[in-house]
Amino acid sequence: MKLNADLRAFEGRIGYHFTKPELLNRAVTHASMSSANRDDNQRLEFLGDRVLGLVMAEALLNLDPAATEGQLAPRFNALVRKEACAEVAREIDMGAVLKLGRSEMLSGGRRKQALLGDAIEAIIAAVYLDGGFDESRALILRLWGTRVLQVKQDARDAKTALQEWAQARGLPPPAYVQTDRQGPDHAPVFTITARIESGASAVASAPSKRQAEQAAAKTLLAQLERPS
Structure with a gap:
């Protein structure tokens, strides 16, 4: 053919x-x-x-x-x-x-x-x-x-790395909250907020909840590890 x-x-x-x-x-x-x-x-x-x-x-x-x-x-x-x-x-x-x-x-x-x-x-x-x-x-x-x-x-996924960061400081695991969802069912965009007990947080959007959670965790971890 x-x-x-x-x-x-x-x-x-x-x-x-x-x-x-x-x-x-x-x-x-x-x-x-x-x-x-x-x-x-x-x-x-x-x-x-x-x-x-x-x-x-x-x-x-x-x-x-x-x-x-x-x-x-x-x-x-x-x-x-x-x-x-x-x-x-x-x-x-x-x-x-x-x-x-x-x-x-x-x-x-x-x-x-x-x-x-x-x-x-x-x-x-x-x-x-x-x-x-x-x-x-x-x-x-x-x-x-x-x-x-x-x-x-980038061997560890961001959520695992963020959880290890929190545990090393005696904090409970980070929380992930869906704060928005837009787009049609076949092409959704999820917005997730990652937050640790100290109050630090970061927001990210992606086509799946998992991707959004990973992106939010990566952003939050970068903030936390940034030299003050």
């Missing part, structure tokens, strides 16, 4: 040309568009998740040979979680080439975090099946870019 112009352009964005274009076509087909004659990307997503995990585990081990399992686990989770996958998908405009059913399109499916995260995993699997493990590894490391190095430098 031949790819349309949008998918050929997408190949350029990810830096990989498919010898079996039907794999790419399947990888961008959401379950809402599946039929007896059209496969969706769910099985590819299942495989891609495992390939991504193996590549990231290998990359983290090679990057920091002295790291313990306890240090590696949160770094790994930060790289493979749906938020990270969706962020990568947005950078290559994954949403523009997704094949969605009408109801999914009308509900903003091209921007949904879970859908984008699943789709990039399906792309990884399609490359793996088309070109083998080395090609899929190269694709992942290319698309994730500096994130692998950055996650070593």
Whole structure:
């Protein structure tokens, strides 16, 4: 089969040309568009998740040979979680080439975090099946870019770091309060306030509560650790 112009352009964005274009076509087909004659990307997503995990585990081990399992686990989770996958998908405009059913399109499916995260995993699997493990590894490391190095430098997630800061000073764990929510159901923006018992607080907004909490914690921790 031949790819349309949008998918050929997408190949350029990810830096990989498919010898079996039907794999790419399947990888961008959401379950809402599946039929007896059209496969969706769910099985590819299942495989891609495992390939991504193996590549990231290998990359983290090679990057920091002295790291313990306890240090590696949160770094790994930060790289493979749906938020990270969706962020990568947005950078290559994954949403523009997704094949969605009408109801999914009308509900903003091209921007949904879970859908984008699943789709990039399906792309990884399609490359793996088309070109083998080395090609899929190269694709992942290319698309994730500096994130692998950055996650070593920012090894602890911000909420954990803030909680450790509070505990070290005899304070109870920080509180996270949702203070606002805007936007439609398919594209919400949450505003979270992070606060410690001493009264210090910080506010952040993001497309998910978890992201907003992490951002607020990071901002508050930076304030607390700033030299007076």
